[in-house]
Amino acid sequence: KNEVEQSPQNLTAQEGEFITINCSYSVGISALHWLQQHPGGGIVSLFMLSSGKKKHGRLIATINIQEKHSSLHITASHPRDSAVYICAVPTYSGAGSYQLTFGKGTKLSVIP
Amino acid sequence: DTGVSQDPRHKITKRGQNVTFRCDPISEHNRLYWYRQTLGQGPEFLTYFQNEAQLEKSRLLSDRFSAERPKGSFSTLEIQRTEQGDSAMYLCASTPLARETQYFGPGTRLLVL
Numbered sequence: 328k329n330e331v332e333q334s335p336q337n338l339t340a341q342e343g344e345f346i347t348i349n350c351s352y353s354v355g356i357s358a359l360h361w362l363q364q365h366p367g368g369g370i371v372s373l374f375m376l377s378s379g380k381k382k383h384g385r386l387i388a389t390i391n392i393q394e395k396h397s398s399l400h401i402t403a404s405h406p407r408d409s410a411v412y413i414c415a416v417p418t419y420s421g422a423g424s425y426q427l428t429f430g431k432g433t434k435l436s437v438i439p
Numbered sequence: 440d441t442g443v444s445q446d447p448r449h450k451i452t453k454r455g456q457n458v459t460f461r462c463d464p465i466s467e468h469n470r471l472y473w474y475r476q477t478l479g480q481g482p483e484f485l486t487y488f489q490n491e492a493q494l495e496k497s498r499l500l501s502d503r504f505s506a507e508r509p510k511g512s513f514s515t516l517e518i519q520r521t522e523q524g525d526s527a528m529y530l531c532a533s534t535p536l537a538r539e540t541q542y543f544g545p546g547t548r549l550l551v552l
Contacts, residue, residue: 357539360540360541367545368528368530369543370532372541372542375539415481425539426495427472427541429482429483430481431479431481432479432480
């Protein structure tokens with residue numbers, strides 16, 4: 328079982344639709360990250376959250392620590408939102424080493 | 440631009456050749472990470488530096504992979520005797536000490552023929 332699972336893997340939406348991407352994880356965390364990857368590879372950090380909800384423009388991220396579940400919502404979706412959205416959780420090893428474990432990503436296509 | 444940079448952006452090589460990639464992190468970022476991403480997958484952690492110290496390298500995929508950060512600034516990732524299965528995007532990220540948000544470079548896309 329993957330430590331970080333996302334659903335759906337692929338999502339096609341009409342412009343203006345409300346979009347939800349889900350992430351479930353099995354490892355203990357201090358904070359969960361949502362990242363955006365555009366074609367060509369560049370990754371941008373969208374949110375880091377450890378509780379409750381965060382909002383940035385049309386993007387909203389929520390997390391339920393007890394249920395080990397997070398969602399990313401996009402309101403009034405636009406074709407420029409088309410990208411791969413990835414959730415990641417930090418894991419810690421000895422010597423204070425910290426690394427991210429990533430989900431496989433959700434590929435979002437927003438059609439005009 | 441003071442973001443994370445990677446060089447080269449693309450590399451095509453023949454099987455068996457050695458390749459080296461460079462990552463320049465954001466200035467004064469203590470932590471530097473290397474990840475590999477294959478098609479349709481999320482990034483996969485390879486190794487991690489705090490300043491010049493390589494604190495985690497057990498996830499390097501084989502002994503053909505090695506990484507250095509000799510002066511605590513830029514880092515290199517070398518793959519010796521490349522195989523077709525090494526074809527992937529290699530991503531670098533950096534972060535300041537005591538912060539968790541990682542800043543990613545554009546990646547180096549490797550194709551092994």
